[in-house]
Amino acid sequence: MEQNKDMHGSEIASDDKIIDIDETIKKMRCAKEYLQLEECLLNENRDWTKCQIYVKALKCCHDRGSSEQKTRN
Numbered sequence: 001m002e003q004n005k006d007m008h009g010s011e012i013a014s015d016d017k018i019i020d021i022d023e024t025i026k027k028m029r030c031a032k033e034y035l036q037l038e039e040c041l042l043n044e045n046r047d048w049t050k051c052q053i054y055v056k057a058l059k060c061c062h063d064r065g066s067s068e069q070k071t072r073n
Contacts, residue, residue, distance in 0.1 A: 030061035 025034045037058050040051035048055060 028062055028065040030058055030065060033058040033061045 022031075025031050033054065037051055037054035040054045041048060044050040
């Protein structure tokens with residue numbers, strides 16, 4: 001099963017697993033960083049090398065969220 005949705009389409013399926021990208025980002029509280037990266041990628045013809053500031057910001061947000069979640073558990 002292969003399924004994909006475009007920019008902000010939110011669902012990506014791989015095999016039997018459907019991942020809701022928007023929900024995942026909301027849970028990690030990184031929506032702002034994610035949307036900034038998506039906008040940059042759109043403006044730069046999906047060339048992530050030109051969007052490194054946003055890639056790094058999303059990674060920092062993700063790392064913070066992961067650390068907070070580990071602390072709570």
